[in-house]
Amino acid sequence: MIELHQLVKHFGDVRAVDGISLTVPRGEFFCVLGPNAAGKTTTIKMLVGLIKPTRGTARVAGYDVQGQPLEARSRLSYVPDFPFLYDKLTPWEFIRFTGQLFRMTDADIRRGADELVPRFSLQEWLHKPIEGLSHGTRQRVAITAALLHSPEVFVIDEPMVGLDPHHARIVKDVLKERALRGMTVFMSTHQIYVADEMADRVGIFHRGRIVAVGTPEELRRRAGTDGALEKAFLAITEEEVKADSANGTAP
Amino acid sequence: MNAAAPDTVALAFAGPTPFRLLVRIAAISSWRRLLALREQSWFLLAVIGTFLAGYLALAFMLFYAGLRFISKFPGLGGLLVERLLFVLFAFLFGLLLISNLVISYTNLFKNRETTFLLSLPVPTQTIFQWKFVESTLLASWAFVFLIAPLLCAYGLVNHVAWHFYPLVLVLLALFIVLPGVCGAWASVTLARFLDRKAFQIVLVTGLAAFIGLMLFQFRPQPVTDEDLDARVLAVIDRLLENTRFANFPFLPSYWMSASVQNWSEGALGAASFFALVMLSHALFFGQLVCQRLGDAFYEAANRVSSRGSIFARWGWFRAQSARKPGLPGGELSLPRGDWLDRLLGFGGVLAPDTRALVAKDMRMFWRDTTQWAQTAMLFGLLGVYIINLRHFTRQLDSPFWLSLVSFLNMGACALNLATLTTRFVFPQFSLEGRRVWLVGLAPIGLVRVVWLKFWLASVATLAVTLGLVLLSCTMLGLDAVHTVFFGGSVTVMTFTLNAIAVGLGALYPNFKETNPNKIVSGFGGTFCLVLSFVYILTAVVLLAVSSPWGWKPDMTGEFAPAKAVSTWVIFVLLSYLAGWLPLRLGLRKVATTEL
Numbered sequence: 082m083i084e085l086h087q088l089v090k091h092f093g094d095v096r097a098v099d100g101i102s103l104t105v106p107r108g109e110f111f112c113v114l115g116p117n118a119a120g121k122t123t124t125i126k127m128l129v130g131l132i133k134p135t136r137g138t139a140r141v142a143g144y145d146v147q148g149q150p151l152e153a154r155s156r157l158s159y160v161p162d163f164p165f166l167y168d169k170l171t172p173w174e175f176i177r178f179t180g181q182l183f184r185m186t187d188a189d190i191r192r193g194a195d196e197l198v199p200r201f202s203l204q205e206w207l208h209k210p211i212e213g214l215s216h217g218t219r220q221r222v223a224i225t226a227a228l229l230h231s232p233e234v235f236v237i238d239e240p241m242v243g244l245d246p247h248h249a250r251i252v253k254d255v256l257k258e259r260a261l262r263g264m265t266v267f268m269s270t271h272q273i274y275v276a277d278e279m280a281d282r283v284g285i286f287h288r289g290r291i292v293a294v295g296t297p298e299e300l301r302r303r304a305g306t307d308g309a310l311e312k313a314f315l316a317i318t319e320e321e322v323k324a325d326s327a328n329g330t331a332p
Numbered sequence: 333m334n335a336a337a338p339d340t341v342a343l344a345f346a347g348p349t350p351f352r353l354l355v356r357i358a359a360i361s362s363w364r365r366l367l368a369l370r371e372q373s374w375f376l377l378a379v380i381g382t383f384l385a386g387y388l389a390l391a392f393m394l395f396y397a398g399l400r401f402i403s404k405f406p407g408l409g410g411l412l413v414e415r416l417l418f419v420l421f422a423f424l425f426g427l428l429l430i431s432n433l434v435i436s437y438t439n440l441f442k443n444r445e446t447t448f449l450l451s452l453p454v455p456t457q458t459i460f461q462w463k464f465v466e467s468t469l470l471a472s473w474a475f476v477f478l479i480a481p482l483l484c485a486y487g488l489v490n491h492v493a494w495h496f497y498p499l500v501l502v503l504l505a506l507f508i509v510l511p512g513v514c515g516a517w518a519s520v521t522l523a524r525f526l527d528r529k530a531f532q533i534v535l536v537t538g539l540a541a542f543i544g545l546m547l548f549q550f551r552p553q554p555v556t557d558e559d560l561d562a563r564v565l566a567v568i569d570r571l572l573e574n575t576r577f578a579n580f581p582f583l584p585s586y587w588m589s590a591s592v593q594n595w596s597e598g599a600l601g602a603a604s605f606f607a608l609v610m611l612s613h614a615l616f617f618g619q620l621v622c623q624r625l626g627d628a629f630y631e632a633a634n635r636v637s638s639r640g641s642i643f644a645r646w647g648w649f650r651a652q653s654a655r656k657p658g659l660p661g662g663e664l665s666l667p668r669g670d671w672l673d674r675l676l677g678f679g680g681v682l683a684p685d686t687r688a689l690v691a692k693d694m695r696m697f698w699r700d701t702t703q704w705a706q707t708a709m710l711f712g713l714l715g716v717y718i719i720n721l722r723h724f725t726r727q728l729d730s731p732f733w734l735s736l737v738s739f740l741n742m743g744a745c746a747l748n749l750a751t752l753t754t755r756f757v758f759p760q761f762s763l764e765g766r767r768v769w770l771v772g773l774a775p776i777g778l779v780r781v782v783w784l785k786f787w788l789a790s791v792a793t794l795a796v797t798l799g800l801v802l803l804s805c806t807m808l809g810l811d812a813v814h815t816v817f818f819g820g821s822v823t824v825m826t827f828t829l830n831a832i833a834v835g836l837g838a839l840y841p842n843f844k845e846t847n848p849n850k851i852v853s854g855f856g857g858t859f860c861l862v863l864s865f866v867y868i869l870t871a872v873v874l875l876a877v878s879s880p881w882g883w884k885p886d887m888t889g890e891f892a893p894a895k896a897v898s899t900w901v902i903f904v905l906l907s908y909l910a911g912w913l914p915l916r917l918g919l920r921k922v923a924t925t926e927l
Contacts (some may be wrong), residue, residue, distance in 0.1 A: 092638055126637075129451045133634045155453035165448035169361035181353050182452050210364070212844075 082107040082232055082265040083128065089135035090123050090289075097123045100137070105141035105267060105282075107233070110260045112276035113269040114314055115286030122238060124286070128267065129159040129236055142233050155183060158232040162239040162259045164223035170211035172203055172222040175211060179226040193229040200255055201225050204249065214245035224252060228259065235259065236267045241275060253279055277310035285314060287321045338800035344374070350454045354462045372855050388481050392783070395443050403489055408568055414593055417486065418578035420594075421585035424475060426542075431471040432515020433522075434535070439467045440516075440629060441523050441636045457626030458651040460516075464621060468512030476504055490491060490596040503591055504605060509614035510584045513621050520625060523632040536708070543712040584610065685776045689784050693760070711796055714748055718804045734808055737874075742818055743802040743872040745797050746825050750864035753833035757789045758860045759851040761837040761922075778922045782838050786915065790830040797826045821875055824907045828871075829864050831911030836860040838856070838918030867910045875903055 180190035304313035403409035594603035840856025
């Protein structure tokens with residue numbers, strides 16, 4: 082469903098992403114972990130078509146994101162860490178607008194909203210201006226709008242920022258259910274426990290490369306740790322930092 | 333529901349197109365912004381409404397009187413009015429070009445809505461079309477508002493038929509398309525090849541070149557009394573020579589002016605011809621941009637968000653960057669301070685926290701070129717005009733004219749300052765935005781932060797305004813008493829205008845917005861501009877009418893201390909009240925602000 086092939090991205094002299102290849106099959110919940118400036122967000126931006134790769138290709142549902150952008154984008158949804166919403170609209174107007182951009186009929190939009198709005202407890206806020214909503218509520222509106230057209234691929238950056246524990250649980254449940262129904266989830270997060278709980282597979286990014294990929298159990302085995310996935314993550318990234326220092330490639 | 337292939341869906345889908353959806357969303361948002369005005373104080377709304385109506389009425393009266401005066405020049409009135417019209421539209425075209433370039437760049441490449449839309453199944457061509465329309469409207473509406481009184485006055489002076497007015501509206505709608513096209517194309521091209529810093533340098537260089545061109549193009553031509561007596565036509569011809577560029581027939585402003593002029597004279601055929609020339613160009617280039625620039629826009633957007641500094645390609649720049657402190661040998665070494673820190677720390681006058689805040693504000697202002705480029709152009713043009721005054725001292729030998737020009741110069745300088753304080757000083761407190769907790773919770777406290785902003789802005793702007801007014805006095809050859817009078821007056825006005833901007837900025841903060849343009853365009857910013865203009869008008873009229881040199885054609889220039897002192901006391905009291913009240917209210921609000 083998601084195929085990244087030898088993705089490279091340069092920002093001037095800086096190589097932000099350095100030859101990432103990855104395949105995420107249909108229905109898989111894939112989590113991306115990594116320290117700051119590891120290339121996670123840059124990879125996501127290339128995956129959703131916001132920026133072009135310097136080299137390599139990204140494909141969504143078989144469509145090249147750069148070569149067939151509309152086909153690819155109509156099959157995916159992207160929710161950034163601070164999503165853009167039109168302040169003067171109400172959540173319902175925003176949800177309907179997004180559905181219409183995805184060429185959904187009004188009946189389909191209503192059907193989708195009937196399912197998602199109560200799940201995300203948005204009924205109370207549905208007809209109030211977005212400008213007055215809290216960050217967490219805005220985040221729920223953005224996720225509702227993004228899920229409305231039942232995307233084949235769902236890309237989300239730090240989904241739990243600003244969410245209270247109750248709504249964080251709901252978001253996790255909804256995403257897991259959708260993944261079980263065939264939606265591929267590609268999630269970037271710094272909350273390692275979320276990845277440990279949700280992910281079928283986890284990819285650890287470091288300095289623009291994927292340095293480890295596997296199920297949480299596989300990563301623990303590779304790092305020789307047990308317990309929280311955090312220990313495995315820290316061990317693997319520490320190992321990479323040492324390797325960089327030894328090779329003289331540390332920044 | 334998994335989406336089918338878009339082309340299949342597109343055929344089956346009968347709903348609104350993405351472009352129509354975007355227009356609809358923008359219309360709803362704008363309408364709600366308008367409705368939100370109901371939540372504002374009716375008194376303040378009435379003040380702003382009265383001011384806007386007052387501007388339209390006053391501008392109309394001035395233009396009407398001016399055009400009538402010029403049109404009555406024996407044998408030359410028509411020619412002079414015609415040339416004024418052509419020059420006006422030529423300048424308008426140039427200003428629209430700059431405005432469209434800046435707004436298109438921001439709207440296309442530094443806008444969160446654009447990024448949001450790029451991740452959706454909306455063709456890049458459609459996104460570009462929407463942003464093009466939005467930028468053109470944003471860049472042009474104020475110009476149309478400014479020019480409306482002039483065109484009304486022009487119509488009345490020329491006794492035009494009723495259909496002239498609706499036609500002018502149509503012509504203006506066509507006229508704004510071409511600068512919009514040029515601005516969008518230029519911004520996409522510049523974005524492809526220049527990074528933000530280089531773009532700012534090009535912009536500032538362009539503005540400097542523009543001011544230089546004005547200085548050269550409109551340099552005064554010496555005219556002797558003999559010439560004025562015997563060879564009036566030759567003198568007028570020389571004066572018109574400098575503005576001949578406006579009659580270049582391939583300029584869109586020429587088509588606009590020719591159409592307006594011909595329609596006002598009843599030559600409907602010729603007017604229609606020029607209107608159709610404009611229509612054909614607007615349609616052709618508008619269509620070209622709307623159909624062909626989408627891919628170029630996406631490519632440019634990608635480059636904007638992908639490149640490092642273009643200066644990094646130069647060895648010298650890389651060497652300079654490498655010299656900056658980093659982590660040599662794993663050991664952190666931080667600089668002890670640059671020239672600004674040393675300057676602010678000189679003599680130990682400023683406390684360390686004060687120094688830190690002042691340095692932060694100065695650095696942020698300096699590094700945002702758009703913050704000061706427009707101001708530099710406005711004051712630059714005013715400076716060019718004042719420097720040129722020295723050539724008119726022969727014509728300005730009457731004390732009446734000297735006094736009138738001095739007061740007008742002071743008024744123009746203050747009006748320029750009012751735009752500066754509203755545009756840059758008013759949003760300063762709001763721009764602290766999400767960082768306000770940092771200074772708010774620091775021992776320095778928010779109240780002192782506001783005071784510091786007031787003093788910094790006042791001292792910095794005083795250097796410019798006082799400099800310009802003293803230059804004006806020198807160019808006009810005024811004596812020391814006049815110079816002290818005008819210098820003192822502009823000093824008081826500078827502090828008052830800054831107090832209004834800082835006070836209202838604290839009273840009406842907008843911490844959600846990071847774009848200063850949007851902060852200023854809100855209610856508080858508009859109120860700040862209105863109050864500043866009303867204050868300037870009142871202050872200049874008060875000083876001029878009751879000053880010892882005011883409005884007396886036969887005055888001898890004798891100094892009348894009692895009258896001067898009483899005028900000044902009233903002026904200072906008025907200024908104190910106009911500045912103190914908003915600043916006091918702002919400080920009181922800041923003192924009780926919950927972070």
